[in-house]
Amino acid sequence: MTSYAIHAGALFDGRNLSGPATVHVMGDRIVGVDRTGAMPADGTEVLDMGPSACLLPGLIDTHVHLVFDASPDPVSSLASTPDSALLAHMRAAARSALLAGVTTVRDLGDRDYLSLALKAELARQPEHGPEILAAGPPLTTPGGHCHFLGGEVEGADALRAAVRERHARGCSVIKIMASGGHMTPDSVPAHASQYGLDDLRVVVDEAHRLGLPVAAHAHGLRAIEDAAEAGVDSLEHVSFLAADGVTCEPELVDMLVRKGTFVSLTMGLDPNVAVQVPESMAAHVDALLDTYSHLHKAGAQVVVGSDAGVAPWKPHDVLPHGVADLARLGVSPLAALASMTSLAARLCRVEGRKGVIAAEADADILVVDGDVAHDPEAVLNVQAVFRAGTRVR
Incomplete structure (x- = not known):
């Protein structure tokens, strides 16, 4: 079973935005989220996406x-x-x-x-x-x-x-x-x-x-x-x-x-x-x-x-273009992203498994470059996509 960590300068977990974070993945699941900004010291493979990158739920x-x-x-x-x-x-x-x-x-x-x-x-x-x-x-x-x-x-x-x-x-x-x-x-x-x-x-x-x-x-x-x-x-x-x-x-x-x-x-x-x-x-x-x-x-x-x-x-x-479309209606970029992640997961009855970056959630992760809190088009700057723990982009 594959095991690795993804590190980036920011994390939107489906509800809140925080600073540097490391997400630990094992197989097709997220097994831990470290919000201290520290890199793993146990030899875990780390995919460092850079200080301007942000991790999002798929x-x-x-x-x-x-x-x-x-x-x-x-x-x-x-x-x-x-x-x-x-x-x-x-x-x-x-x-x-x-x-x-x-x-x-x-x-x-x-x-x-x-x-x-x-x-x-x-x-x-x-x-x-x-x-x-x-x-x-x-x-x-x-x-x-x-x-x-x-x-x-x-x-x-x-x-x-x-x-x-x-x-x-x-x-x-x-x-x-x-x-x-x-x-x-x-x-x-x-x-x-x-x-x-x-x-x-x-x-x-x-x-x-x-x-x-x-x-x-x-x-x-x-x-x-x-x-x-x-x-x-x-x-x-x-x-x-x-x-x-x-x-x-x-x-x-x-x-x-x-x-x-x-x-x-x-x-x-x-x-x-x-x-x-x-x-x-x-x-x-x-x-x-x-x-x-x-x-x-x-x-x-x-x-x-x-x-x-x-x-x-x-x-x-x-x-992803819907973030900018919602912004034109006065919806903040983070509220728009929540509507496409954690809130959508609740509607679809996959809450906790989808739409969040948290332990036990599926390792469906989107990595983008940019300030997702202020730039509604940052979500278009895709750096990586992970589906069930496998990097597909």
């Missing part, structure tokens, strides 16, 4: 789609790709995320449960990609948003059966399309609900009975309110979208804060690719960003889901 992306290829038309690309070729693409996408320092991803919608097949592969060879927390095909209404992924279901009995199937297959989370979306033009509009409160309660109750969290895709105001009232664990996108635009309702924000519902904000854009916002959202981007800022200031439990794969400006290594 990042957690709470919303990706490994089956989407970040092309101009990922839906058509998906439809024309057989499973064998699609799985090969997913391997490459997962590898891309890992090399950017994303060591855990929550895949919130695939086809034919392919993310579970890749998860099993990576469990045997973790150095090839991040740990995958898979949802399988998302639950959606017949002809509804992302129906082409194969998760069409309606009625209480069928919804319960769909939840049980995903649990039996080994999924880590249940994904439900509470509202319409922008990638499925023939379905209901993004602001309209697909499932009502009663159906959402059926899904949440069955999932929680089986020990699984529920993530609800929710753009529309009614969908957000119903999903939160039903007790979902996270709301994805949270656009506060009405038929006439984005409307930040203070009472609904207060409800989300009071209930402790996680809000998974869709952040992280490739700055080198021009963004083409869906026509239904183009006039409302500023209002949406104001809403995101208000959610943070109100004390909502904010995590970041990049939605990687859905567009050219959403490649699978895009999550």
